[in-house]
Amino acid sequence: MSVMVTMKVVGLGMVALTLSLELLGWFFNRLRPRRTLNEVLFFPSKVACVEHIFTPTSPRVCFCSLPHGAETSFSRFLRRILSASSSLDLCVFSFSNNDLSRAVLLLHSKGVTIRVLTDKDYSAITGSQIGVLRKAGICVRCDAASVHMHHKFALLDNRLLITGSLNWTLTAVQSNMENILITEEPDLVKPFIKEFHRIWMLNDPARNHQNQKPVSDDIH
């Protein structure tokens, strides 16, 4: 009887231990902080060919004189932009970089919803890609309410934020010391989504037309 009781107690103890470990494992998996995407890129970027990023499945070989196949800050930046699958909201002070313009046009052709907010003064300077985007049918609004609309951020699929000091120009990418943060951290992404919406609505041509203050453009 005494042996039986001991066995029962040990058995019960093992069951309790097994259940505890099981429960512990469940809690561990549930509470372990999920890895949130956080990345920083610094510029100037090494100059390299980015043709393979635009046509990854094409067998066509690029014969340009730039180095090929190099992983650079700019190639990573470009890949991130091209990863948008449903929407891309851009809020950029100046936009004259041809490769970035090509990326936005490619997304547009794939059906990604694109909205572009930019600074009124800088939208018309030589080399600006804003006119090219408009001609392609992308919805652009120009802010004229502030001295400068100096943001340089992008929101992809309402979940990924790309922001920093870098204007979307060739000089910024290839010649300046600049930074870009790429993050999915909701505490950082959500305020930018809210601010984009605020500035977008602030520059709604219909609203400004009502107020007889045409401070923005919205051309599809």
Added chain:
Amino acid sequence: MSVMVTMKVVGLGMVALTLSLELLGWFFNRLRPRRTLNEVLFFPSKVACVEHIFTPTSPRVCFCSLPHGAETSFSRFLRRILSASSSLDLCVFSFSNNDLSRAVLLLHSKGVTIRVLTDKDYSAITGSQIGVLRKAGICVRCDAASVHMHHKFALLDNRLLITGSLNWTLTAVQSNMENILITEEPDLVKPFIKEFHRIWMLNDPARNHQNQKPVSDDIH
């Protein structure tokens, strides 16, 4: 005897349960994601008096004509800068804001180790505070290696990053649409610490003197 055995089993079960709960609580506290500071500020900031931020314990009342006691993006930004307790590393393209200069000088007077990296061209423009910082004995290095040293970030105590589109000027704070991110997220902070060190060393006057390329200044 049967009652005794039952009591022993129940007792053992309760001990096992208590220990499991204790262990679970410990794991819970250990694994629960610690709240990392993440904050976003948008500008232009409302214009308000910031005297109380510089002299919080002083009974002196400010008689300036600006609104008093208002919480603004700029007052939050200023408070963050003033929260540095051991070190402040600044990497700013242009620095002409008097209040921000006053904050840096106040930290310097309290013994906080300050290093300032700035753009060579913009360090000498009218209104620049770089000369004021140098005169106070703060270590300043000017980057001349790139077309523009266009960063606008600050590292506090090697743990807090403040970065964004905002240059440290009055126009940026009061007139432009700008953003600032404030984060303790190590994946974002660490690359900036590394980059600051790289640019700081790159513009070491001793190193440049050896190479006979005096591209930077380091005046205490």
